[in-house]
Amino acid sequence: MFKKTSLIALAALFLTMLLTTSFVPKSLAHRSSELIKLGGLTTRVGVLADIGKNQEMGAEMAVAEINEKGGVLGRKIQIIWRDTKLKPDVALREAKSLVFDEKVDYLFGSFLTSTGSAVHDFVRRAKKLFLSHVMATFLTEERFHPYFFRYNVSSTMMTKAQVLNLLGRGFKRMYVIAPDYAYGHQTVKEMKGFLAKLCPEIKVVGECWPPLGEKDFTPYITKIMRAKVDCVYSVLFGGDQVTFIKQAKPFGFFEKIQYAGGDFAPESLRPLGLEAPEGLLGASYYEFHTPDIAENREFVKRFRAKYGEYPGYQAALCYTAIKALAKAIKVAGTTQTEAVIKALESIRFNSPLGENLYFRSIDHQLSRPLVVGETAKWPGLKQLVINHKAKLIPAEQLWHSVNEIKKKRRRSAR
Numbered sequence: 001m002f003k004k005t006s007l008i009a010l011a012a013l014f015l016t017m018l019l020t021t022s023f024v025p026k027s028l029a030h031r032s033s034e035l036i037k038l039g040g041l042t043t044r045v046g047v048l049a050d051i052g053k054n055q056e057m058g059a060e061m062a063v064a065e066i067n068e069k070g071g072v073l074g075r076k077i078q079i080i081w082r083d084t085k086l087k088p089d090v091a092l093r094e095a096k097s098l099v100f101d102e103k104v105d106y107l108f109g110s111f112l113t114s115t116g117s118a119v120h121d122f123v124r125r126a127k128k129l130f131l132s133h134v135m136a137t138f139l140t141e142e143r144f145h146p147y148f149f150r151y152n153v154s155s156t157m158m159t160k161a162q163v164l165n166l167l168g169r170g171f172k173r174m175y176v177i178a179p180d181y182a183y184g185h186q187t188v189k190e191m192k193g194f195l196a197k198l199c200p201e202i203k204v205v206g207e208c209w210p211p212l213g214e215k216d217f218t219p220y221i222t223k224i225m226r227a228k229v230d231c232v233y234s235v236l237f238g239g240d241q242v243t244f245i246k247q248a249k250p251f252g253f254f255e256k257i258q259y260a261g262g263d264f265a266p267e268s269l270r271p272l273g274l275e276a277p278e279g280l281l282g283a284s285y286y287e288f289h290t291p292d293i294a295e296n297r298e299f300v301k302r303f304r305a306k307y308g309e310y311p312g313y314q315a316a317l318c319y320t321a322i323k324a325l326a327k328a329i330k331v332a333g334t335t336q337t338e339a340v341i342k343a344l345e346s347i348r349f350n351s352p353l354g355e356n357l358y359f360r361s362i363d364h365q366l367s368r369p370l371v372v373g374e375t376a377k378w379p380g381l382k383q384l385v386i387n388h389k390a391k392l393i394p395a396e397q398l399w400h401s402v403n404e405i406k407k408k409r410r411r412s413a414r
Helices: 002-022 026-033 046-068 088-100 113-126 155-164 180-200 220-227 238-251 267-274 294-307 315-330 337-346 402-413
Strands: 037-042 076-085 106-109 128-134 148-150 172-178 203-208 231-234 256-259 281-284 349-351 354-358 370-376 387-392
Touching: 026 220, 037 046, 037 088, 037 315, 046 076, 046 106, 046 238, 046 267, 046 294, 076 088, 088 106, 106 148, 106 387, 113 128, 113 148, 113 180, 128 315, 148 155, 148 349, 148 370, 155 180, 172 220, 203 220, 203 402, 238 337, 256 281, 281 315, 281 387, 294 315, 294 349, 315 349, 337 387, 354 370
Parallel strands: 037 076, 037 106, 106 128, 128 148, 172 203, 172 231, 231 256
Antiparallel strands: 281 370, 349 354, 370 387
């Protein structure tokens, strides 16, 4: 009797296992419990630490929202963060560790041209998808490969927007100040090209090239003021721009010379508080009040509820990148890299940055607009924003055309 009962119990157990597992493919059962891993390359030290902080906040907010809705293809997303320390060798080492040790599915982030270039070359060889902030235009034009996507504007787009912001203001003599590394030199070169075409009446009469992370801008400030120019075109950003503005104010610099070309993203203006002069000319990668669309209003509302502050541009950028990646994975129906790349090239989506955005297939550049105008106060806010005479310039008016890119690639291939 005992043997008979035991056999019946074993048969019932076997039947239960058969019904619950044998008709579910092992690959699906395994996949649904796996994480989709993202390797985040950020910066937590130095003059760009606040930018890295916003990068992480925006990305984690996007992941939380996706996971609360069940993830993608039934899988939750996880970000594994690594600090590049703003050094290309560290960025490359961390990217390799994320790919080979952590087995991440995709990489995203990075900031400087130097760190981005190192990872750009690595992912081409490793055939690993990399969504990046890095603005250097040559990474998506002359050195294009299919594994690199830019969710920020390119340096070309930012520079043209800044020059368009100079139109009709009566400037004649200009001085240039830019950080002495690849991004600074490339940006100034492009700026001069746009200036010759759009504002030929403005002449560049001098240039300053401080190192990235300069602590004392006094020699540069006095040199510019002695040149008797009516405007200075600045490619400074982050902590360098903050330091320059603070040190220039006691000289009465901004009463005598128009500061133009400024990086006035929220992260850049927040450290200055209300010390920042009004009426500075510049562009912002993102403003919490512009564009005035539902996606941006809701994003700002949720971000403030979660973190107690307004989002910076890195928060909006990384939030957009991860939401776009999630949509591409869903469209592809797989996390396989080549399929996700094709999906990223085909999708359209709305984000805090704008509506009906897309990655252009020829260079994988996101079609996001830029805000230009003048710094001004905002009611109740303890920092300035781009608000006076502000306008949104579409990407299609700022980037190189398809034919221009093809010509550049033919020249670089010779």
